[in-house]
Amino acid sequence: MPMRIDLHSHSDASDGTQPPADVVSRARERGLDVLALTDHDNVDGHRAAIEALPAGLTFVPGMELSCRRAGQSIHLLAYLFDPLEPDLAAECVRIREARELRGRLTVERLVELGAPVTWEQVSELAAGSPVGRPHIARAMVAAGVIAAPELAFTPEWIGTGGRAHVARYALDPERAVRLVRAAGGVPVLAHPKAAKRGTVVPDEWIAELAEAGLFGVEADHRDHEAPARAHVRGLAGELGLAVTGSSDDHGELTGHRLGCETTAPEVYERLVAEATGATPVIAG
Structure with a gap:
């Protein structure tokens, strides 16, 4: 085999x-x-x-x-x-540091758009690992903003070019x-x-x-x-x-x-x- x-x-x-x-x-x-x-x-x-x-x-x-x-x-x-x-x-190291800054800015934009997501929620989901957009997507599901994580990666939310997207x-x-x-x-x-x-x-x-x-x-x-x-x-x-x-x-x-x-x-x-x-x- x-x-x-x-x-x-x-x-x-x-x-x-x-x-x-x-x-x-x-x-x-x-x-x-x-x-x-x-x-x-x-x-x-x-x-x-x-x-x-x-x-x-x-x-x-x-x-x-x-x-x-x-x-x-x-x-x-x-x-x-x-x-x-x-x-x-x-x-x-530089990329990981930029990833955290991006995560914080993304959460701020989501809050401005009316999504009740907090950095504390996202950090808890990351559990000590570098924060990525999938962690933010899961926090959005937990907050009732979207029904499934994949729905976060759209122009409506955190997809490339989206309303809450942040480049890094x-x-x-x-x-x-x-x-x-x-x-x-x-x-x-x-x-x-x-x-x-x-x-x-x-x-x-x-x-x-x-x-x-x-x-x-x-x-x-x-x-x-x-x-x-x-x-x-x-x-x-x-x-x-x-x-x-x-x-x-x-x-x-x-x-x-x-x-x-x-x-x-x-x-x-x-x-x-x-x-x-x-x-x-x-x-x-």
């Missing part, structure tokens, strides 16, 4: 709903052989995930870096990097690619053609990232329709990039979908071979 590899997941160390230990446990229950934990702009969940790693599961330390170009949000997955590399670590600091993606490579890591562009969420990365930008050292692109993702997947695969072939597939699981927020999309074993082997900053962790 071929290996089942999921290279994109989140825990409550960022905007997922489950602790890292629960994420790795569920991954094994879902029949996965390899799982990357890629919380936003931090590696805080790695230790707990490794300590709870079940037999038969290989853990890939990762992170999803927040990037922006020309006002557009772009996400870069980073694997097997050295988390102590000074330049990358400093940028992650993020890395230029080309710089992010170079930082990950300098830290011995392997960068992959997450869901580049996710029209559903309003983040379609132009092909010319992807070509520039390939020149900067991008390893691959995430083609098989729930937010990619079949034509988008085919386009990403074709572009990857032209640019010499690897193609990955991942669940982008956020626990309850995404319906516990670990393993719904996977990466080919040969791509995973290439990714590991290129990394010099860290190695996968195999359960004892």
Whole structure:
């Protein structure tokens, strides 16, 4: 039976709903052989995930870096990097600090719009993790403003360009690619053609990232329709990039979908071979 590899997941160390230990446990229950934990702009969940790693599961330390170009949000997955590399670590701190400021300003705008949401409610939902928009969305549900978290990500509320949307600091993606490579890591562009969420990365930008050292692109993702997947695969072939597939699981927020999309074993082997900053962790 071929290996089942999921290279994109989140825990409550960022905007997922489950602790890292629960994420790795569920991954094994879902029949996965390899799982990357890629919380936003931090590696805080790695230790707990490794300590709870079940037999038969290989853990890939990762992170999803927040990037922006020309006002557009772009996400870069980073694997097997050295988390102590000074330049990358400093940028992650800067991004996390900007995330909190954005959260506070977003709550202020929601209150101005008549939504009875407080920063204390949002912080409680984050439970010590960096505050993200999903925490704010959950607070809006709890306050009776909306019926479901996904309804927050619209022009009506906190979606990109929405009434309560607040932009924040993020890395230029080309710089992010170079930082990950300098830290011995392997960068992959997450869901580049996710029209559903309003983040379609132009092909010319992807070509520039390939020149900067991008390893691959995430083609098989729930937010990619079949034509988008085919386009990403074709572009990857032209640019010499690897193609990955991942669940982008956020626990309850995404319906516990670990393993719904996977990466080919040969791509995973290439990714590991290129990394010099860290190695996968195999359960004892």
